Amino acid sequence: MPEYNSAVLQELLDGCLQKNRRSQELLYKQFYGYAMSICLRYTRSREEAKEILNDGFLKVFTKLESFDANRPFKTWLSRIMINTALDHYRQEVRRDVFDDVEVAEQVSVDETVISKLSHEELVGLIQRLTPAYRLVFSLSVIDGYTHEEIAEQLSISVGASKSNLSRAREKLREMLSKINIDDYDRVAR
Amino acid sequence: MIELPDDELDKLFRKSSEELDPTYEPDDWNDLRKRLDQQDGKSPAGWLRKWWPAGLLALLIPIGMVLYSWKGEDGGKGEGKEKSGVVGNGENGGMGVREEGVGEDRGLEAADSESGVGRESDVVEGAGGSGVGSDVKKERGADANVDNGSPAVDNANEPLAKRDKVAGNGKKDIGNKLKTSEGDPGKSSSKSELNAAVANNGRKLLPRSRSKAGGVYLEPNRSKVEGGDGALSFKNNANTPDSETALPQANGQQVIASESTVIADEPVRTLISASALNGKGLKWNTLALPGISEPVYELPEAPAPPKQSSISADDRPLWAVRFGYSPDLSTVGLKDFSKPGTSVSLLVEYAVLPRLFIQSGAVWSRKDYYAPADAYQIPAKPHYYPPPMTGIDGICKVLEVPLNLRYDIVLRERSRWFASGGFSSYHMNSEKYKYYFVDENDPKIMNRGWNGTTGWYFFSHANVSAGYEYRISRKLSLLAEPSIRIPLKRVGYGKVNLITTGLWLSVRYTPVFK
Incomplete structure (x- = not known):
């Protein structure tokens, strides 16, 4: 065993x-x-x-x-x-229920909802990404898939996978910037 | 904007993802358990639960076909066998009825049961002990010739030797032939069979229209027993026209009336009319054929009733049970049809008038549909204003109790066209809705769906259908029936006007209560 x-x-x-x-x-x-x-x-x-x-x-x-x-x-x-x-x-x-990327870029964080950063809230930030960004980010960063694998899984090009990952990170930074830095520090510790 | 390096950012989110430990929700397990219970339908027991309607259908249809064919065959066989029964008259009247004492040594008197008496296939007329069966005729081959209607019985007084010659023209010893034919006792007829045939009102008479081009043809019901003229048959030999074997029938005649095959290429048949026999008495003492001494009396044949089909348009049992399957195409607004669900029904019908049935029972259906947001009314909750939706997906399991009237518009022997209409009450056994919002990320969204049941909706739908029924037997029929259920009131949690269409494929069973 x-x-x-x-x-x-x-x-x-x-x-x-x-x-x-x-x-x-x-x-x-x-x-x-x-x-x-x-x-x-x-x-x-x-x-x-x-x-x-x-x-x-x-x-x-x-x-x-x-x-x-x-x-x-x-x-x-x-x-x-x-x-x-x-x-x-x-x-x-x-x-075709997803918003397209352009619309998704308008995603913003409701600061009244996020008062404290926690694991749930950080995962919540991932959830607020558009599906394409969210999946690429999760697959690549958290679950360790390569861009080739992601491209195959999502039927996109490797370039698109890399691009999506990059833009996902940008979006997450953008969302984090709107959150109280103290909360960020607390979670990051 | 936080200037966080990629690896730091990744580390932050990776850590959060890995350390996230959502709290256990028992409801989630309950949902899964329900699905697992459904999934168990793939086990043998579940499979049986799921497929028993189809199994029943697959069972009933062949049973009906077998019953139908069996009934048909039985009727035909019974007729042929029973009607061909012949009563021999003792030793001298051996007419090919083995049970009546036809001995092997009787030569012609024992008509070959291979194709004559015992079979449903031929006409065997043996008068005065001739017992000439079709095989005997065959033995005589094409040489035999009969002068139809002519006073062919003139040579009834001819020496036996000559008649023997006639009998021997087939280049076979008929007696031998008969010997060999005895190995088929099951095909011989008997007095009891004949009696049974008479009692059974056998349906077939010797057709007057039957070809006279071969074999022996005796017009029916002409025995003296019945007051007829005693027409009889005999065999003739074309090559020996003057050697006609006259076997006039003084007191009666043997008739083996059989409905079926008159062998087309059978060489000789003779019709001897009453006029032809007029004044020609039978001199039995001159008939020296072995075993032939007395004529055979023909049993009076009961008047044959008109042939009755096993299936009649007039068969109208009062009760019937229907089992049906239909794809269930449900929609709101006759558009956006989603994948079809399944419906099965078990209905009972009662004929209140010859063509009018009242119909009720139960219909179980699964309805998958999509409804636009404006067609779905989310029940109001205090202080909650749901964000705008685009639509909902609904999966409802419904028990429907219809109350319909069915009218048979066109009745034929085997089929009928009908129309039906009525009302249905719905009981929502389970409802599952999934909401689609204009903005799926709207934080005001509290519920993304609803599961539950809302119970009964009496007479919520009007039913209209028309269909075709084909009878495969007296008791079983198959139906195809397009139908539509028109909403009279809104049903379900979201109060939708649910329209359902489908095509019922049913088996209808009409039990006979005796």
Whole structure:
């Protein structure tokens, strides 16, 4: 048994394989925070993140047979969540529900809402990016994808990926500049 | 603008992302659990729950077809078999009815049951013990010739030797032939069969229009038993025209009436009319064919009722049960159709008048639709003014209770055209709405959807449909019925005017209560 998959986890996974609802609930509960944090930075709202989270866990429970127990479960889970988020993004793109980039550039931070910077608030800043910037930023900066991989995942060019990342950073700086510097310092410590 | 280097900025957000630990929301799990419960429909039990309507349909249709074909076959076989029954008259009247004592040694009297008596296929007329079956005729081959209508019985008094010659013209020993044919007892008919045939009002008579171009043809109902003229059959040999075997029938005749095949290439058939027989008495003592001594009496044949189809347009059972499936195309405003949902129905019909049915039952449907924002009325909440929306996606599971009248416009033997109309009450079993806002980032957005149920909406829709029904058997029929449900009142959490169209594909079963 690999050390990163504890005996408890393995027991839970076995229960999930047998479609035991209690095991599924416990697994969900155990990895809720981790998975939700991934989903949040790929979506613009908690509702949307919840949708992706549940879609992702549904895949986990139904495709658990394909999980290689010799690999870390967390890695597999995060990959599923990211892929689910990307699927969701592609669907949204097809439905054309996103604002285009030009409109998105008008995004601003409501300073009355952000009074204190916290992890949630910083992730909230990511959420306020346009989908194209948000995804590239999350994939590249947080999840460590290369621009080539991002370009392939999002069906864009490598140049566009780099450009989006650069502009995402600019937007985040811009948003941060509107936030109290003391709050920033507190979070950065 | 904060002048933060890229790596610092990345580090800041990476740290926040990794350390973010959203609090657990039990409602999220409840939502997932519901979906998992639905997902379990892929298990065998769930699969059964999901697909039992299709399974039932797939079961009922072949059963109906089998029943239909079985009934048809049964009727036909019964007729042929039973109507071909012949009563032999003892030892001398062996008419090819094995059970009546036709012995192997009786030569012609035991008509070949291969194709004669025992089969539903031919006309076998043996008079006075001739028992000449079709095979016998065949044996005689094309040489046989019959002078239709002529007084062919003149040579009834001819020596037996000559008649024997006739019988032997087929270059086979008929007796032998008969011996070999006995190996098929199941095809022989019997008195009891005939009686059964009579009792059964067998449907087929010997057709007068039947070709006289071969074999023996006896006009029906002409036995003396029935007051007829005692027309009889005999065999003739074209090569020996003067050697006609006259087997006149003095007291009766054997009739093996069979409905079906008269072999087209059968060489010889003879119609002997009553006039041809006039004054020609049967001299049984001259008939020295072995085993032939007395004529066979024909059982009076019951008048045949007009042939009745197994399916009649007049079949109008009072009750019927319908099971149907339909794609469910729901919309608000007859535009923006989204992917079709599914509907299944179980309806009961009762005929209040010959063509008028009252119809009710249950319809379960899943309705996927899109509604523009102005068609969806979010219930007001105090101090909450939702930001402008572009529209909503709705997924509703609905139990519908229709109350319809169906009228059969055109009735045919196997099909009918009908129209129906009525009202439906909706019960919203579950509702799920997803809101789309003009500005998805609007901080005033509190809810991005709604899940729940709002219960009953009585007589909320008017139903109109028309359809075609095709009967595959007396009890089963298939229907295709385009339909539309027109909203009379708004339903659901957002009070939408939901229009539903679909095409019902149904199986209709009409039970017979005895």
